[in-house]
Amino acid sequence: xxxxxxxxxxxxxxxxxxxxxxxxxxxxxxxxxxxxxxxxxxxxxxxxxxxxxxxxxxxxxxxxxxxxxxxxxxxxxxxxxxxxxxxxxxxxxxxxxxxxxxxxxxxxxxxxxxxxxxxxxxxxxxxxxxxxxxxxxxxxxxxxxxxxxxxxxxxxxxxxxxxxxxxxxxxxxxxxxxxxxxxxxxxxxxxxxxxxxxxxxxxxxxxxxxxxxxxxxxxxxxxxxxxxxxxxxxxxxxxxxxxxxxxxxxxxxxxxxx
Amino acid sequence: xxxxxxxxxxxxxxxxxxxxxxxxxxxxxxxxxxxxxxxxxxxxxxxxxxxxxxxxxxxxxxxxxxxxxxxxxxxxxxxxxxxxxxxxxxxxxxxxxxxxxxxxxxxxxxxxxxxxxxxxxxxxxxxxxxxxxxxxxxxxxxxxxxxxxxxxxxxxxxxxxxxxxxxxxxxxxxxxxxxxxxxxxxxxxxxxxxxxxxxxxxxxxxxxxxxxxxxxxxxxxxxxxxxxxxxxxxxxxxxxxxxxxxxxxxxxxxxxxxxxxxxxxxxxxxxxxxxxxxxxxxxxxxxxxxxxxxxxxxxxxxxxxxxxxxx
Amino acid sequence: xxxxxxxxxxxxxxxxxxxxxxxxxxxxxxxxxxxxxxxxxxxxxxxxxxxxxxxxxxxxxxxxxxxxxxxxxxxxxxxxxxxxxxxxxxxxxxxxxxxxxxxxxxxxxxxxxxxxxxxxxxxxxxxxxxxxxxxxxxxxxxxxxxxxxxxxxxxxxxxxxxxxxxxxxxxxxxxxxxxxxxxxxxxxxxxxxxxxxxxxxxxxxxxxxxxxxxxxxxxxxxxxxxxxxxxxxxxxxxxxxxxxxxxxxxxxxxxxxxxxxxxxxxxxxxxxxxxxxxxxxxxxxxxxxxxxxxxxxxxxxxxxxxxxxxxxxxxxxxxxxxxxxxxxxxxxxxxxxxxxxxxxx
Numbered sequence: 035x036x037x038x039x040x041x042x043x044x045x046x047x048x049x050x051x052x053x054x055x056x057x058x059x060x061x062x063x064x065x066x067x068x069x070x071x072x073x074x075x076x077x078x079x080x081x082x083x084x085x086x087x088x089x090x091x092x093x094x095x096x097x098x099x100x101x102x103x104x105x106x107x108x109x110x111x112x113x114x115x116x117x118x119x120x121x122x123x124x125x126x127x128x129x130x131x132x133x134x135x136x137x138x139x140x141x142x143x144x145x146x147x148x149x150x151x152x153x154x155x156x157x158x159x160x161x162x163x164x165x166x167x168x169x170x171x172x173x174x175x176x177x178x179x180x181x182x183x184x185x186x187x188x189x190x191x192x193x194x195x196x197x198x199x200x201x202x203x204x205x206x207x208x209x210x211x212x213x214x215x216x217x218x219x220x221x222x223x224x225x226x227x228x229x230x231x232x233x234x235x236x237x238x239x240x241x242x243x244x245x246x247x248x249x250x251x252x253x254x255x256x257x258x259x260x261x262x263x264x265x266x267x268x269x270x271x272x273x274x275x276x277x278x279x280x281x282x283x284x285x286x287x288x289x290x291x292x
Numbered sequence: 293x294x295x296x297x298x299x300x301x302x303x304x305x306x307x308x309x310x311x312x313x314x315x316x317x318x319x320x321x322x323x324x325x326x327x328x329x330x331x332x333x334x335x336x337x338x339x340x341x342x343x344x345x346x347x348x349x350x351x352x353x354x355x356x357x358x359x360x361x362x363x364x365x366x367x368x369x370x371x372x373x374x375x376x377x378x379x380x381x382x383x384x385x386x387x388x389x390x391x392x393x394x395x396x397x398x399x400x401x402x403x404x405x406x407x408x409x410x411x412x413x414x415x416x417x418x419x420x421x422x423x424x425x426x427x428x429x430x431x432x433x434x435x436x437x438x439x440x441x442x443x444x445x446x447x448x449x450x451x452x453x454x455x456x457x458x459x460x461x462x463x464x465x466x467x468x469x470x471x472x473x474x475x476x477x478x479x480x481x482x483x484x485x486x487x488x489x490x491x492x493x494x495x496x497x498x499x500x501x502x503x504x505x506x507x508x509x510x511x512x513x514x515x516x517x518x519x520x521x522x523x524x525x526x527x528x529x530x531x532x533x534x535x536x537x538x539x540x541x542x543x544x545x546x547x548x549x550x551x552x553x554x555x556x557x558x559x560x561x562x563x564x565x566x567x568x569x570x571x572x573x574x575x576x577x578x579x580x581x582x583x584x585x586x587x588x589x590x591x592x593x594x595x596x597x598x599x600x601x602x603x
Numbered sequence: 604x605x606x607x608x609x610x611x612x613x614x615x616x617x618x619x620x621x622x623x624x625x626x627x628x629x630x631x632x633x634x635x636x637x638x639x640x641x642x643x644x645x646x647x648x649x650x651x652x653x654x655x656x657x658x659x660x661x662x663x664x665x666x667x668x669x670x671x672x673x674x675x676x677x678x679x680x681x682x683x684x685x686x687x688x689x690x691x692x693x694x695x696x697x698x699x700x701x702x703x704x705x706x707x708x709x710x711x712x713x714x715x716x717x718x719x720x721x722x723x724x725x726x727x728x729x730x731x732x733x734x735x736x737x738x739x740x741x742x743x744x745x746x747x748x749x750x751x752x753x754x755x756x757x758x759x760x761x762x763x764x765x766x767x768x769x770x771x772x773x774x775x776x777x778x779x780x781x782x783x784x785x786x787x788x789x790x791x792x793x794x795x796x797x798x799x800x801x802x803x804x805x806x807x808x809x810x811x812x813x814x815x816x817x818x819x820x821x822x823x824x825x826x827x828x829x830x831x832x833x834x835x836x837x838x839x840x841x842x843x844x845x846x847x848x849x850x851x852x853x854x855x856x857x858x859x860x861x862x863x864x865x866x867x868x869x870x871x872x873x874x875x876x877x878x879x880x881x882x883x884x885x886x887x888x889x890x891x892x893x894x895x896x897x898x899x900x901x902x903x904x905x906x907x908x909x910x911x912x913x914x915x916x917x918x919x920x921x922x923x924x925x926x927x928x929x930x931x932x933x934x935x936x937x938x939x940x941x942x943x944x945x946x947x948x
Contacts, residue, residue, distance in 0.1 A: 090842060113845025120839040126697035127835050127890035137833055141845030176836075188840075195844060493734075494793050495801030495924065521921060526796075528635035529803055530666045531920035547790070550725040561806065562669025565661060 040065050040098075041199055041231050042087070047095040049082050056082045057093070058255035064199070064248075069225060069232040071242040071263065074252035075276055080235040081121065084203045087233075088118040099199065113141035117197030121204055123184050128175035131168055131187050135159060138194035154196075162193035165220060182213035189220065200224070202234035206241065214238075218245050240284065243267055251275055334451050337444060338413060338433040347454025348407040348430075354392040358410040358434055359384050360586040361446050364462060367453040373404045380579055380588075396420060402427050408452055410434060436585035438507055439470065445585060462587055469590045473512045479601045480513030486537035486568070487516065487582075489524055491544045491556060498527050505541065505582045508593045512600065514539070533566060540568040541575045541596060543583060552576065575599050615894065619901035623679070626905045630675045630912045631667070635919055638663045677805035678911040678925075679904040680813040681870050682880075684821065684862040686903020689877025690884070690896050691824045694831035695855050696765065697838070699885075702878040706765065707749055707772030708742050708860040712867035713798070714776045714783070715741025720794050721787035734797075735812065735868035742864030745772065746856060802870045802911060802925055809869050816865040820858035821900070827851055828892040835890055873907070873926050875933025880906050883936065906932075 040063035049057040057079040064070050072080045086093040089104060089112070097104045099115055125134070136159060142152045163169055166186045171179065176187060185205070192200065200221065206214040222245055225232055236242045242249060242263070249266035251259040253275050259266045272280040332344040352373035353359045359378035362371050368383070375392030378384050390400040398420060401409060409424055413435045421431050432452065436442040443463045450459020487505045490497035499505040500521035509516045517535040518527060544553035551559065554574045563569050581592025632643050646664045649656055650672075656664050693701045718724070719737035726732030749768050757764040784791055824831075830851045833841035842848050866873070880903040881895065888894045907925075910932065914923040 088843065090839065109842070109847040110845040113843065118839075118843040120837075120843065122837065122839060125836050126699065127885065129832075129836060129890050133832070133891060134836055137836065137840070137844050140829065140833060143829065191840075191844070490792065490796045492804035494796035495803045495922065497796060518920065526801070526803075526922045526924065527920050528915055528922040529670050530635040530915075533662070533666050533670065534636040535920075536662075545790075547723050550723070550727065560804075562665045565665055 041100060041229075042233065043098045044083070044087065045096045045098070047083065047086060047093055047097065049079070049086055049091060049093045056255050057086065059095075060252075060255075060257055061095075062250055062257070062260060064231045064233055066229050066231055067225070067247070069222075069234070069245060069247045071246035071249045072233065072235045072252060073237075073239060073242050073249055073266075074258070077254070078252040079255040080252055081203050084118070084201050084233070084235055088116065088201055110141045113195060113197070115198050117192045117195050117200045119188060119192055119200070119202045119205055121207060123181075123188055125176045125184075128177045130173055131176055131179070132163075132172040134176055134187055135163060135168070135190045135194055138162070138191035138196075141195065155194075158196050159194045162190040165193060165223075166190040181208050182210055185209060185213065185217065189217065193224065198230050200230075200232045200234070202232065204235050204237060206236070206238070214241065221245075239267070239272070239280065332451055332454075334432065334448055336432045336448060337435045337441065340431075340433060342408075342430050342432055342452075344407070344430065344452065348452050350404070350406040351408045351410065351453065352390060352401055352404055352406040353378065353410040354390070354396070355410065355412040355434065356380065356580070357436075357442075357445070357584040357586040358412075358449060360584065360588065361449045362453065364587040365446075365450055365453065365455045365458045367449075367455050370453050372406055373401065398423055398427075402429065408432055410449065410452075434585075437502070439466075439504070439589060442585040442589060443467070446587065466587065466590050469594065470511060473593060473597045476597075476601065477511075477513035479597070480509075483514055483538040483600060484517045484535065485509050485514045485539040485541060485596075486518070486532055486535070488540060488542040488544065488557070489583075490526075491542070491553060492529065492560060495526050496529055496532065497524055499524055499583075503583075504585065504589060508582060508589065508596065511593070512597055514596075514600065529562075533562060536565075536567055538567050538571075539573045539575070539596075539600060540566075541577060541582070543577050543580065545578055546576070573599060615888075615898070619898060623901050623904055626908050627675065627679060630678075630908045631672060633912060633916060634666075634671050635915050635922070636663075636666055638667060643667060673807045673810055674802055674805040674911070675908060676807075676810045677813060677869060678802055678907050680810060680817060681802070681866045681873070682876060682903040682905070682907025683900040684813065684817050684866050684903075685873065685876040685907070686880040686884075686899045687817075687821050687824060687896060688859045688862045688866075689903075690881030690892070690899040691827075691831060691855050691859055692877070693881055694835040694890075694892050694895075695852065697835055698766070699882055700878070701766070702875075706746070706856070706860070707769040707776065708745050708863045709867060709872055710773040710776040710780075711745025712738040712742040712860075712864045713872055714780055715739075715744075715864075716797065716868055716871075717780050717783050717794055720797055721783050721790050723790075735865070738868035739861065739864035742860040742867070743857075745776070746860040748772070750853075750856065797871055801922075803922060805869065813865055813869060816862055820861045823854055823858045825896055827855055828896055831855070831892040831896075832890075835892065870925065874930045875937065876903055876907055876929055879933045879936045 043063040045061050047057055047060045048055065060079075060083065062070070072083060074080055082091070085091045087097050087104065089109075099107070099112070104112060104116070139152055139155045139159065142155060144150050144152060163172065166189055168183075168186055168190050171183060171187070176184060179187065189205075202221070205221070206217050209217065218241060221232060224230065246263045248261065249263045250257060251266050251271060258275050259271050269281045332347065334342045334344070336342060349370055350372045351362065351370045353362060353371060354375035356375065356378045359371065359374050360380055362368060363381055363384065371384070371387050373390045374384055374387045376389060377392065388404065390404070391397040401424065406429055408430045410432050411434075413433050424431050432448065434445045434448065436445045443466065446463055447456075447459050450456050487499040487509075488496065489499055498518045498521075500516070500518045500523055502522055503524065506516045506519060517532070517537050518525075521527070540557060542553045542557060546552050553576045557563065557574055558569060558572070568574055575595060577592050577595065579588070581588045581595070632638065632640060642660050642663045645660060646667045649664065650668045689702050692706070693699055715737035716734045718741075719734040724733040724737055726736065749765070749772055753764050753768050756768075784794055787794055830841065830846045833844055833846045834851075838848065841851075881899040884899045884902045885895055888898045907929070910928040911925050914925045914928050917923060
């Protein structure tokens with residue numbers, strides 16, 4: 035193993051649902067400045083990896099953030115470093131957009147009887163609102179938002195939370211093209227600051243190729259290939275994993291626009 | 293709202309009917325006559341005519357009061373099956389139990405091969421009655437709602453088991469005992485009584501008008517403080533205190549733990565000023581004396597009469 | 604940007620307190636027996652300051668101070684507790700139709716109470732002591748059973764698992780209740796009366812117990828209002844922003860069952876209060892639990908006090924079981940809410 039300056043290190047991660055193994059002995063690490071794209075066909079176990087790292091499900095193996103075992107971290111401390119964007123955004127009640135965004139500061143809220151205050155809170159919330167363009171919607175109920183607006187609301191919550199590592203589960207799922215572009219541009223912008231990294235599950239290989247620095251190709255719970263985006267996105271590997279001629283298909287698709 | 297309330301009362305009435313054996317509906321005149329050829333012809337309290345060639349020797353009684361009447365007539369050897377809630381006298385529990393009420397099991401009854409089944413109107417459906425009749429079993433429906441009808445029930449059962457003379461003697465005995473209480477009406481006049489069916493911790497329930505308790509009270513000149521409501525109902529504790537009864541009759545059962553029903557009433561906060569509590573004029577009827585249309589109505593009435601004439 | 608106060612401020616407390624106090628006064632003055640306002644005030648004065656009770660008002664003093672007042676206080680506290688438990692449950696499970704009873708804790712508590720009645724479990728000197736202790740014990744036992752089962756099936760304790768197990772557990776307990784009734788013999792009568800729910804015979808001791816439970820367990824729930832907000836947006840969301848999901852769930856669920864256990868032992872099963880009042884309160888103050896939970900307590904107290912008042916005076920001199928009133932009003936309101944929320948979508 036090389037010198038460990040990894041932010042996130044996943045060691046021999048295995049997830050089982052009953053007798054079915056969805057993630058099978060997966061290990062990888064992410065360093066600052068990287069954007070790791072987890073790609074692969076449906077049922078490859080991509081989202082399960084995100085769920086495991088964010089401690090949403092039981093798993094075997096270990097996940098370390100800067101050397102600390104995430105399973106043993108206090109949830110509040112974990113949330114200050116790790117920001118997670120889940121796929122499901124169904125909200126039960128009519129909270130306002132502002133209320134949901136502010137919840138991102140939960141991990142920094144002063145404990146009872148404590149003298150400290152969340153000093154940076156207001157500034158970070160305002161910056162997150164501005165960055166995502168949610169200003170006009172602040173007093174609106176989240177139940178009235180479109181899918182794209184809802185996604186941006188949770189992205190704003192994530193920015194307000196101010197983590198150093200983002201775990202995104204299909205961040206552009208069901209979004210219109212313009213929001214896909216906006217979302218990826220926003221995250222790309224965010225990543226530019228020092229000491230930050232992103233891990234995301236994406237379906238769209240073109241988006242993965244356009245924004246990722248690294249990629250992990252998965253199939254049936256196992257890692258097929260891992261490395262820089264160029265290494266992984268080579269025709270033979272993709273074609274074998276997706277069981278079709280990916281390059282030719284993509285080429286045909288895009289040639290229509292020329 | 294009303295509909296809701298009434299359906300609730302209906303449900304309750306169903307439950308209570310199991311205990312007190314009384315139910316709604318006006319029973320027409322019933323009667324018995326012993327026809328020629330030793331055949332017995334009986335008209336039950338639902339105006340159904342039942343004919344028997346000879347006195348029944350195998351009887352199933354589903355209602356507690358009918359069981360009591362059979363025992364009181366000395367015809368206990370005819371009883372081959374009893375309903376779940378037949379509990380008096382104690383020996384009756386040794387008789388084979390059959391499911392009664394809404395769980396009535398025809399197979400169980402038919403297996404006992406009775407000649408006659410005694411039942412209460414509320415408990416069984418017409419289909420069940422017809423099925424029993426088709427199996428060659430005579431069904432007699434007793435449905436006494438007042439003392440007069442109780443006499444009829446006794447005479448009907450007497451005729452069925454061939455104990456007419458005993459039945460007549462029993463009815464005469466009851467009549468004369470009640471007549472004596474009625475003759476001393478002055479003892480109770482101007483005094484009030486409160487009947488408690490369910491104790492405070494489960495919500496106060498009382499017996500209003502058209503109940504045996506009310507009828508017995510009126511007979512000895514007492515005024516039922518809840519004579520203005522009908523049947524068994526839940527009443528307000530405030531109203532009991534306000535109406536300040538001179539006597540309290542509780543039919544709460546004592547199961548051998550904790551305070552007796554009388555002690556419990558005496559201990560109630562806020563009741564100390566009630567006349568009956570001050571005078572300790574509280575009667576506990578443990579054995580459904582005044583809630584079943586049977587021969588023990590007299591016993592219950594006598595205990596109440598003794599209490600009001602004591603002083 | 605103006606920062607909106609998201610807690611329950613002094614103004615809100617003042618408004619709700621005044622309304623609740625007004626309802627409380629009305630419910631104390633009006634009842635099965637009419638008492639003149641002057642006698643009410645005089646009786647209250649005597650009760651607070653002591654002193655000789657004049658013979659003229661002894662009767663009304665008795666009714667008011669020894670019978671009506673403890674009942675109204677109990678009703679208010681039970682209403683507040685049920686409503687708070689329901690509100691917390693709806694937030695935790697992110698389901699506006701959830702109620703404390705969704706967990707199966709109410710039916711578990713009823714089972715305990717029915718066993719206490721059927722087998723004559725009593726505590727000397729305390730009229731309803733046996734029933735209360737058994738109801739609370741069974742509420743806790745039910746919770747332990749439900750949660751350990753849920754953890755076995757699904758370690759993350761997802762909402763659907765809890766609701767499913769709650770439903771199954773309710774069926775299980777109701778079959779056990781019927782079994783106990785079969786063995787109860789002549790005590791069926793007591794059980795039948797008890798299950799209809801009655802706040803008759805409430806004592807100051809009952810009120811004190813309920814108040815204590817509300818102080819401890821209600822307090823615990825109120826301290827978790829912020830976490831409940833995150834749960835109400837989504838359990839994933841709560842975990843993502845840093846809520847200790849398991850611990851908070853545990854604390855809130857235990858508090859809910861304790862509150863329900865005490866309520867059931869005092870007043871039997873009173874349906875719909877925990878379902879409807881938090882829902883309607885949410886329509887007024889919004890979904891933020893820092894406001895919603897305290898407001899629900901006040902509105903739950905008011906709703907149950909008014910229901911009880913209706914039960915006491917509607918068919919004078921009869922006393923209706925309070926469950927009849929709450930279920931009647933509650934189910935109508937429930938249909939209205941359900942219909943309007945469907946139409947809105």
